[in-house]
């Protein structure tokens with residue numbers, strides 16, 4: 001017996017919409033050889049890009065240091081550091097209906113040095129803050145629906161999720177639980193999907209299931225805005 005999953009009907013409720021997804025984690029150069037990175041696997045962002053595509057959206061994926069070979073009929077913009085991600089975002093945002101910012105963006109970057117720092121000068125790093133790309137782009141929005149992410153420890157999930165929703169000018173945020181470092185590289189996720197007037201608890205589920213739940217909430221809110 002063979003089951004053809006691809007023949008299971010998926011609602012085309014994102015047809016006609018342009019969806020921009022960022023996924024992966026940025027790398028900031030320390031020198032020409034080394035970088036500061038993070039543990040983001042890109043799995044959640046990739047799952048969202050694929051789910052949006054399956055629901056009929058035209059998808060652009062800004063991919064920071066991840067393998068995108070499993071995507072299909074998706075525009076890929078490969079970036080490495082925060083500055084490149086910022087530039088790609090600026091390029092794509094105006095023609096986007098829905099931005100989903102799943103990438104783990106560095107909060108700080110080294111003041112980069114050319115060549116290779118020698119061991120005796122490698123005792124400390126000078127860091128500068130990176131701009132908050134979401135907060136910045138949400139100020140320039142026309143009609144775009146904007147979804148952000150927050151990685152938090154359990155006790156802070158709701159409070160920090162709500163704070164970042166407001167501070168970054170978002171329509172929806174997924175505050176995911178990083179307790180015990182279990183989110184990174186994992187296939188499972190848990191946390192809260194928070195908008196201004198609803199909070200949905202997400203109990204441990206596959207990142208694919210979260211992707212489809214998140215898009216359900218987006219579609220519901222887009223439809224209620226349009227009536």
Ligand code: CTP
Pocket residue numbers: 101102103104105106107130131132133134135147148149150151164
């Ligand atoms: N983000 C961003 N630009 C940055 C840092 C983060 O756009 N320089 C985005 C991430 O893509 C994510 C959201 O902001 O969607 C939350 O990131 P997070 O690091 O949790 O938020 P911060 O405001 O940096 O707060 P914290 O002090 O908790 O790190």
